[in-house]
Amino acid sequence: MKITQGLIMAVKSVLSNKLRTILSMLGILIGVATVIALVAMGKASSNEVASQVSTLGSPDSLSVTITGRGTVTSLSVDEALKLGELNNVSGVAPITSTNGYAKYGRTQVSVTVEGITPEYEEVKDFSVQDGRYIAAPDINNKTKVALIGTQTAQDLFEDERVDPEDAVGRKITINGYIFTIVGLLESKGDSLTGSNDEKILIPISTAQKVFQVSGVTTINMKVTDTKQMSSVVSSVEAQLYEKFRGNENAYRVLNQEEAMKTLNSVNETMNRQLIYVAAISLVVGGIGIMNIMLVSVTERTREIGIRKSLGAKKRDILFQFLVEAVVISGLGGMLGIVIGNIASYIIGEVMKTPTEVPMNTMLLSFGFSAFVGVVFGYLPANKAASLRPVDALRHD
Amino acid sequence: MNGQSALIEMNDIVKYYKMAGEKMTVLHNISLKVNHGDFLAIVGPSGSGKSTLMNIIGCLDVPNEGSYKLDGMEIRGQSDNRLTEMRNKKIGFIFQGYHLLPRLTALENCELPLIYRGLSAKERRARAMEALERVGLGERVGHRQNELSGGQQQRVAIARALATNPPLLLADEPTGALDSKTGMEVLGMMEELNRAGQTIVLITHDMEVAQRARRTVIIRDGVLTEQKGRDSHEDYAGPHNGGQERLIEQA
Structure with missing residues (x-):
């Protein structure tokens, strides 16, 4: 058959x-x-x-969070920048993060205010769609300039009959201090760490002065090669271990790959x-x-x-x-x-x-x-x- | 095909079953010879061993002793596969209960043995059609079992048996399930086939049916007796004296 x-x-x-x-x-x-x-x-x-996880950053980025536990509770900006001298690190962006109140006209919104350095743009891959970025002179002079996230711009300006797109050049108050908006950030959506569009970025030196904080809360870093990630992570951890006198709870090193x-x-x-x-x-x-x-x-x-x-x-x-x-x-x-x-x-x-x-x-x-x-x-x-x-x- | 030697040649066939350790002999030293062109009836009451004999002739079962040559080939000691091949090539079965497959049409039923022979669909169809036309059912090829009368079903079964062009047509009570008129028709058809040269072995318990055959043997309690040879049949001049000579009574 x-x-x-x-x-x-x-x-x-x-x-x-x-x-x-x-x-x-x-x-x-x-x-x-x-x-x-x-x-x-x-x-x-x-x-x-x-x-x-990808919103945490690209695969070649890692972040250090300072939790502030133990005897040594903070890391200064200079100490954070020193991490950039490690091998295979291409950029460091220290951040101080605080909550503040932004006000325009009669509208007031609660917002995350991050003090940043110009490296933030490259390390976090987060640029402006309008206006300019925070530059080195802003850090040196502690100028009161701000970059505003799209959602915050909308929250702040919509009720005041101002087109959020026209945010650049306007003056707002943050915790009572007058800031000039010099840039409107691009829209990035939500990430695991919260909304990327509901924030205001100001020079880190200005932030320390206005909010009276000395240390950084987060350090974002970029490595030259993703293959070097684990060696960078271990040398960063070694440095922090020394700085925080062996208190491993004082900091947390996180990279995207590991989180994923x-x-x-x-x-x-x-x-x-x-x-x-x-x-x-x-x-x-x-x-x-x-x-x-x-x-x-x-x-x-x-x-x-x-x-x-x-x-x-x-x-x-x-x-x-x-x-x-x-x-x-x-x-x-x-x-x-x-x-x-x-x-x-x-x-x-x-x-x-x-x-x-x-x-x-x-x-x-x-x-x-x-x-x-x-x-x-x-x-x-x-x-x-x-x-x-x-x-x-x-x-x- | 070998014209000289007999189609069926049985010598001292013994068949027994073992039941609960007891040997029960069903066939006692049966010897039988059927020549090409014969029309033989094997008659016997139920329990006489005629079904067992038919199974052995049909290569559905094998004898325990003796020798059985079908178309010159020894059946005893053959493998299952060889027996199956013999059934497919040498024998056309006509069963009492027709044994058609109910889900298949008349044509598909007739194609069945040709499928197992490995023929192409085209050839199968042609041969099955031809066989159905031979039994007068050329019009009803697409019908299933439940759409055919008993006589028609038996004719489909005959067509199926003929489709492979077997040297031997083996019929087991072909009229058993039919009324007498249809039964006679079926028998008439078999006579006609025999006149055309077809060798037929018919198994029945009915003496009247057996009358239609040229030659009759009687089986009783597993012993075979020659009854008659209808040599007087006008249009038949084939040799089957051998069958009578070979007849052996039990010692």
Whole structure:
């Protein structure tokens, strides 16, 4: 018997009893759909993590947060700038961050005020869309100039009937001091550390004077090569360890890669466990197919006898029933992939994150369901093939 | 095909079953010779062993002792696959219960043995059509079992048996499930086939049915007895004296 003929015969037989076919493929279908939906969900949350982490900075940046615990509580700007002398560091941007009140006309908003150096622009990759940046003379002269975030500009100017786009050149008060807005920042959206657009940037020296703070709260750094990241991290940590007299709680060094790794590993562990559970349901689905196929063999004993008497060899019968099992499980797998994709689309809409189902997941789950068909189809198929024609013909 | 040697040549066939450790002999030293072109009826009451004999002739079962040559080939000791091939190539089965596959059309049923022979779809279709036309069912090829009368079903079964052009047509109670008129029609058709040169072995319990054959052997309690040879049949001049000579009573 030719293989194509065997396939046609099996597909015909599978289609001729639709209800039984659907019932027996249900287990595989649900299993595959669940696996795909879970993978999509996992991808969605790791995409979300990645996009959030990427707002922390580019992969070649790292940040040091001074928590201010222990006996030595602060790091001066000069000390922070010294970190820039380490090998492979291309830029350092120390920041003092405080909360303040900005006022324009009669509108007052609470806002994060960051004291920065001109390096901020390059290290944080955060530029202005209008006006100029804070420059070295501003630091030296402690001038009262400010860069304003788009959201803050909107909050501040909208009620005063001023177009936020026209922010540059206007004078606002921050904690009572008059500042001139010299630049409107570009819009960057939210990050893990809060909104990037709801802030005001002023020269770091001015910030220290106005808010009466001496140390820096955060240092952003950029390395020359991402491959050197870990060596830079360890030398930064060594310097800080010395400065803070061995109190490791006083500071925290964070780079994007590490943050992503930590968040993703949690994510992945959870996902993998869910997928294992779903994979078990595929095996259960396979057992379902085996049950139905065994019943089918008993039901069709006479058919098997007739086929054998007409010249069907053992391997023809084995092939026929095996192909039937694989067709059922493969069909279940395909429908499962379709339903899984629909589910992943719905999940994406509900979670408001783009979900994606990787091609290899689909191929793998389809392959696995076909494999389940072969494994669990073998026993019934072998039972059918081993029937003696005399006994099979006598069966009613 | 070998015109000289017999189509079926059985020598001292013994078949027994072991039931609960007890040996139950169903066929006692059966010897039988059927030549090409013969129309032989094997008659016997139920329990006589005629079904077992038919299974052995049909290569569905193998004897425990003795020798059985079908078209010159020894059946005893052959593998399952070889037996299956023999069934496919040498024998056309006509069963009492028709044994059509209910989900398949008449044409598809007739194609079945040709599928297992590995013929192309085109050739299968042509040969199955030809066979159905031979039994007068050229109009009903697309019908399924439940759309055909009993006589028509049996004719489909005959067409299926003929589709492979087998040297031997083996019919097990072909009229058993039919009313007497349709039964006679079916028998008439078999006679016609035989006149065209088809070798037929018919198994029945009905003496009246057996009358239609050229030659009858009776089986009782696993022992075969020659009953008659209808040599008087006008349009038949084939040699089957050998069958009578070879007849062996149990010692």
